[in-house]
Amino acid sequence: xxxxxxxxxxxxxxxxxxxxxxxxxxxxxxxxxxxxxxxxxxxxxxxxxxxxxxxxxxxxxxxxxxxxxxxxxxxxxxxxxxxxxxxxxxxxxxxxxxxxxxxxxxxxxxxxxxxxxxxxxxxxxxxxxxxxxxxxxxxxxxxxxxxxxxxxxxxxxxxxxxxxxxxxxxxxxxxxxxxxxxxx
Amino acid sequence: xxxxxxxxxxxxxxxxxxxxxxxxxxxxxxxxxxxxxxxxxxxxxxxxxxxxxxxxxxxxxxxxxxxxxxxxxxxx
Numbered sequence: 706x707x708x709x710x711x712x713x714x715x716x717x718x719x720x721x722x723x724x725x726x727x728x729x730x731x732x733x734x735x736x737x738x739x740x741x742x743x744x745x746x747x748x749x750x751x752x753x754x755x756x757x758x759x760x761x762x763x764x765x766x767x768x769x770x771x772x773x774x775x776x777x778x779x780x781x782x783x784x785x786x787x788x789x790x791x792x793x794x795x796x797x798x799x800x801x802x803x804x805x806x807x808x809x810x811x812x813x814x815x816x817x818x819x820x821x822x823x824x825x826x827x828x829x830x831x832x833x834x835x836x837x838x839x840x841x842x843x844x845x846x847x848x849x850x851x852x853x854x855x856x857x858x859x860x861x862x863x864x865x866x867x868x869x870x871x872x873x874x875x876x877x878x879x880x881x882x883x884x885x886x887x888x889x
Numbered sequence: 890x891x892x893x894x895x896x897x898x899x900x901x902x903x904x905x906x907x908x909x910x911x912x913x914x915x916x917x918x919x920x921x922x923x924x925x926x927x928x929x930x931x932x933x934x935x936x937x938x939x940x941x942x943x944x945x946x947x948x949x950x951x952x953x954x955x956x957x958x959x960x961x962x963x964x965x
Contacts, residue, residue: 713965717958722948729947746961827944848906849941850948855908874902881933889936
């Protein structure tokens, strides 16, 4: 197996978004997810000497993040009383459906599948984006994920609209090719 | 009324971000009617858009990444 090496100076550029999505899918709190990614990088630095190089850098970081997520849940559950089961109405909503019967899982629901599949899809897209040249991925992310206007992006990056559309075009074509096998 | 494939793909990209005018979209549709390549590309481009929406990806802003990077560099 090829030897892998750690390059901490590239971690943020290469893996921050990937790890962040991994965390958000499990924590669903953006701020905490961000902190966990940061902690993962620290932990990675601290244990860099234990890295044997038989897993890819990203796989290794994801493994650390996974531990961080578990630790996070342990921490919030260890507070006394958190494990208490409430058999009552849903206390934090006034909306319809706060009777217990209405909160039972719907056996025909496919939400779970959707959630899983979408997470997988998200990671696949993220992976493809990370293979794009830096400028392209930046423009694509700003436009597609952050929903910024063409004008704002042009101002921020100091490019003109036709540059932007060329980069968008290249990025989209590359992504179509990259996602092709599994998702189209 | 007639447009080139290059113009067609430009309009198609713009329309993925709702930035194409109704007139442009009409021209694209007409072009796709006789150009099967562009029709296929348009379809795939739309699929990509819906995949991206479905994945509901979260990203860290460039600022947040800068902060992270600085923090990390200090510890290197």
